[in-house]
Amino acid sequence: MDAASLPSPLHNIFRRPAALPKQSPPYFVPYCHNSIRPVLLKLPVTTRRSSLTRKQLLEENAELRARLAEAEERLRARHPEGVEAAPGDGGGGERVFDPNERERTHQALASAALAVQDVTDLRRTEEATLRGILDATQESIWLFSPEGRMLMGNTIAFQRFGKPPADIIGKHFNEILPPELARTRLARLREVVEFARPVDFEDERCGIFFHHRFYPVLDAAGQVTSVACFSRDVTERKRSDGERVQLLTRLQEQHAELDAVLAAIQDVVLIYDKDGTVRLVNRACVPAYGFDPTNHSLPDIVRRNSYHDIDGRPLDAESVPTARALRGESVRNAQCVVQRMDGAEAAWEISSTPLRIGGEVVGAVTVWHDITERQKVAERLRQSEALYRAIGESIDYGVWTCAPDGRNTYASESFLKLVGLTQEQCSNFGWGAVLHPDDAHHTIEAWKECVRQRGMWDIEHRVRGVDGQYHAVLARGVPVLNDRGEIVCWAGINLDISRLKRAEEELRHLNAKLEQRVNERTAELTLAAQYARSLIEASLDPLVTISADGRITDANRATELATGVARDELVGSDFSSYFTDADRARAGYQRVIAEGLVRDYALTLRHTSGHTMDVLYNATVYRNGAGEVQGIFAAARDITHRNRAEEQLKAANRDLEAFCYSVSHDLRAPLRGIDGFSQALLEDYLDRLDAEGQGHLRWIRSECQRMGCLIDDLLNLSRVGRVAIERKSVDLTALAQEIVAGLRRTAGNRSVRFQIANGLRAEGDSHLLRAALSNLLDNAWKYTAKRPDAEIEFGSLPLRALANPPEGLGCPPATPVFFVRDNGVGFDMAYAHKLFAPFQRLHSVKEFPGTGIGLAIAHRVVHRHGGHIWTQAAVDRGATFYFVLTPKGH
Amino acid sequence: MPNRVILLVEDNPSDEALTLRALKKHQVINEVVVARDGVEALDYIFATGAHAGRGAIPLPEVVLLDLKLPKVDGLEVLRRIRADARTRLLPVIMLTSSLEERDVVASYACGANSYVRKPVDFIEFVEAIRQLGLYWLVLNTPAPLGAEP
Structure with missing residues (x-):
């Protein structure tokens, strides 16, 4: 792509304006967009080649000066009054655009002119050289007298003036120039003479613009003897200056436009130079990059922000669109994901175009378009479509859409597979063919009616599958309307309800079975209830169930016997009324309700006859299947006998106590008597007892004491058993x-x-x-x-x-x-x-x-x-x- | 001051004989009055019943009181002695066969001065009596008669 074809004012900046004069000083744009300046500075400038020529000229000039100086010496020696200048042709040469150099050249040439004036005797030998020098320039060279008379001129001067030397030499300005021109030039001349210094000015004659330099020619005393004039045709330059101003104006306008355009663009725009350095960015760039990439090189940017293509492959500094553009490729809408240094990620569509000047790539323009949102939307749409499709496919017979005229536009894969139709067949009312013959007519007519009425579609029919089986299908659909209430399409679902139908059938079957089982179970339960009842009735313990408010809800035979009250009367009566201590009975069943059960709760039942029965109640709450308390089950155990036994035991213990007490007091007394009197015998009748008698008495005493010990020990043992x-x-x-x-x-x-x-x-x-x-x-x-x-x-x-x-x-x-x-x-x-x-x-x-x-x-x-x-x-x-x-x- | 009597309340004749023998053996010179049941003991002490009109004789030096007695048992006798201001300070020694804890506790609770168990061994019994006599009749200083605490 050529730079000229860029639809931007940019190309004007990069295209070398052909109209600029070739002899202009080194290419220089006094006003341009700063960011472009470096680009411009790097553009190839052919004028730079002049340096070689300049060198040659300098050498030449130096040589010339030397020779002039030598000639001057000799001239002074011979002709102190001066020389006559003579014009002559000279060869062309390279133009010198360096003003200093030109100055020096002019001086040299002025000296040379002086020398020509003076050196009469060297005319023959040096005329050619001087002529050459004088004619070496395209400038007109004149020598005026301080008063304004034409003294001499070079060939080009005469040519330019358009008159032969004879008509010019010796004439005063006033004679050969238009009065205005003569006046201005004379004024300049007088200035030169008066101040003995060169004067530059420009004027125009006969449509030709001249740049003049009046140069004083001094004698040895420093007096202006004559004035040398160097005139250059600057008509072309003048003209080009005008063009240049126009161009610059245009350029400025374009820059302003460019700035506005760049600022207005929401996309990110970057302009790279050919080295891949960012030279210009627009406003949108910094937020996108996370930094201002101006003056950053492409590798630097890629190092800061990581680039991936849309498939997640990383892109390096060589493969990013800009790099490709810098290699001459024009990249359009490359999708990239850029992750900034701060981690933020966005998807971009990047276009990059090489900038060419004269076929040479001098940079690239890269435009980033944010497609993150677009991608998200696309992704959502994809997901949404996938979701609906999945939903459609997951439903038996799935989903369908129809055109407003009722023609099918989409049927889910599951339906098509099941009935063995293609989408195309389906779209051509092929679905009518798979309907059960009994249903087909009705369904098709109903559908037509539905489309006409724009109503809701709701029908049950049978559809033949590829397996030859008919499936009960429930079809439902609604018209999808747009904002204007027009039908955009029909959307609906097909539900396979054959399973439902089967399930209904099975349910009916199951219900029947269930009923049978319920009957069986009821019979079993009745039996079980009878069995349980028999057990309850067989119990010798009085058993009752009590409601939460203390009413008897059931009682067994043993209860009847214990209370002397018939079951019919027991049921519904107050449980606590059958006890000697009604309050305690009430507290008992309340505790069961509060705590869930009581054990061995002592009460005394009162028979209608007045007999009482000591009982211990074990009672517990019973609940229904939902865990709610239904009532209390209470079983009484007759402990009258047990209490009697306990009484007997207590009595026995009391007897034992008394026995022990008696033993303690009375059993020992006789022993003590036996022992004491034995001792008395031993003491009082010792002399009347023989040794054997005494021995017996001692035995008696010993046995008494042993028995005393035994009694004491027995008492101790019994005490250990008795004390609490x-x-x-x-x-x-x-x-x-x-x-x-x-x-x-x-x-x-x-x-x-x-x-x-x-x-x-x-x-x-x-x-x-x-x-x-x-x-x-x-x-x-x-x-x-x-x-x-x-x-x-x-x-x-x-x-x-x-x-x-x-x-x-x-x-x-x-x-x-x-x-x-x-x-x-x-x-x-x-x-x-x-x-x-x-x-x-x-x-x-x-x-x-x-x-x-x-x-x-x-x-x-x-x-x-x-x-x-x-x-x-x-x-x-x-x-x-x-x-x-x-x-x-x- | 003549020696006051020792009142032995004992219903068992052999114990009575042995006690008297033991006292005698140890030269207890005090007259020993024997009461064979609780009533008799109380009558003697308070000069009632059979002893009514006996006049104001001095109270016994010490009462040796068995627990198990006919009519009124030893504890009751003791209780009445302690309940009467005249006899409240009278030394009463329980002299009995029982070593039942409740007897011992009850005796002290009723204000017995001492509790001595009659050993089976007569020699030990004599020794006990000797010590009793030594303590109560020789070493002990009785409260002045009729003194009010």
Whole structure:
């Protein structure tokens, strides 16, 4: 694409204006858009080649000066009065546009002219050279007298003037020039003469514009002897200056237009130079880039913002549209996704066009169009279409649309497949052919009517599938209207309701089966109810159900018997009215409702005859399937007999108490009498008794005392069984220490090493525990009597630490097991089972005194605490008594 | 001041005999008056019934009171003694067979001065009586008669 074909005023900027004069100074645009300036500066400028020529000229000039200086010397020596100048032709040469250089050249030429004037004797030898020099320029060169007479001119001067030298030389300005021109030039001349300095000015003669330089020619004394004039035809330049102004104006206008256009464009516009550096951007660019890319290079931009094509492939600095444009390719609507440094992402359609000047790519214009929204919309549309299609395909027979005239325009794939039609067939009313023959006519007529009436489409018909089966289909549709109320299309669905139909059929079948089962179940339930009723009736316990307000809703035969009231009367009556304590009865069923159940709630039923029956009620709420309380089921257990037994037990206990009391008081008195009088006999009648008699009396006394001990022990044992237990935390360590101290007091001469663990505590009755521990320690004390190194230990260890704990303890592994261990005579474990029975002894009284009640007491105490006691022993290897106090199940 | 009597309230003849024998053995010179039931004991102390009109004789030095007595039991006797201002400070020693805790507690609760169990062993019994006599008749300083606390 050529730059000239760009539809933008830009091309004017980049196209080298052909009208600009070739001899202009180095290409220079005094006013242009700043951003374009660098572009312009880089444009190839052919005028730069002049530097070579300039160099040559300088050399030439230097040589010339040298020669002139030499000639001047000689001239001064010979002709101090001056020389006559003579014009001559010279060859062409390269134009010099450097003003300084030109100045120097002019000076040189002025000197040369002077030299020509003076050097008469060198005319022959140097004339040609001078002529050459004078004619080497296209400028007219004249020499005027200070008054304004034409002294001489070069060839071109005469040619330009249009008159032969004879008509000009010696003439005054006034004679050969128009008066105005003569006046101005004379004024300039006088200026030169007066101030002895060059003057530049321009004027016009006969349609030719001249640039004049009047140059004073000085003599040795510094007086202006004549004035050299260098005139250049600047007509062309003058003309081109006008054009240039026009061009610049146009350029400015175009820039303004460009600015406005760029600002107005919502798309992002960037102008790159040929190196890929951004030279110009519009307003939309910065927000799109996230920074101002002006003066940034393309690789830099691609490094900052990542580019991907629409398929997500990354684009590098070489493959982005601009890079392609800079390589000469014109890229249109390349879709890219650009992710900015800050992470923002947008989709763009990027067009980039190379800028060409003379076929050479000098830059690129890139335009970004934001298509993010378009993409989103397209994506939404795609999704929406996909969704509707999916919905359509997912419905049996799916969705359809029809033209306003009723012709099908779309039927979902599922329908077409099922009935074996193509869309085309379907569009040509092929669907009529797959309708059941009985339905076809009706459906088609109804559809026509519907289209005509613009009504709702709602019909059930049968459609033949490719399998030959007919499917019940429910077709529904509505006309889709536009804003003007015109039908755009019809849209509707087809629903396969054959399954529904089948389901209906199955449902009917199931209902029938269900009914049958219900009947069966009802029969079963009736049977079950009868069975349950029989059970209830068979119960000897009075059973009732009570409503939440305390009315009896049902009662069994046992209730009738207990109350003396018939069931018919019981039902509906107040439950609490059948008890001696109606308030307590009421509180009872209220508690059932509040807590869900009560157990062993004691009440007394009153029979109509006045008899009462002590009962314990167990009652619970019963609920329906939804969990709502329906009422209370209450079962009474006649405990009259139990209460009677308890009474008897209490009486027996009272008797036992009295017996023990009596024993305590009365049984000992005769013993004391026997003992006392035996002693009295021994004291008073000792001399009348022989040794055997005395022995017998002592036996009597001894037996009395033993019996006293037995009575005491029995009483103790019975007391342990009778007293109420008061549980509290007991310091067993302290208790054991006290007991041991007592033992040491009563038999201080024995050496026994006691080891009592610290911090032993138990929950229990302190008196009973003291009795138990006392007996156990007593026992240990007694059976270590024959050991010189007797050792007795009282301690505890966790149950889990025991090697052989007894079975069925039911205690957690951490339960403390207390033990009393001795290194006494021990016993044979074969008799261990006898150990804790009262008055059972494993040793003779003679060997170890005692009644055999101590361990029985310990055993009873431990058991009364819900604990367990056991032993581990071996003959002559000591014995260990273990006990746990934690009650089973606690 | 002549020695005042010791009132022994005991229904068991053998215990009575043995107690008297024990007292005698230890040279207790005080006269021992024996009451064989609670009523008799109270009559003696308060000069009522059979002892009515006995006149103002001094109260016993000490009363040895069995618990289990016919008619009025020992505790009741003790209660009445303590209830009367005249006898409130009279030393009463329970001398009985029982070592039932409730007997001991009840006796002290009713204001018994001492509770002594009669041992089966007569020698021990004699020893107990000796100590009783030593304490109550020799060592103890009785409250002045008729004193109001």
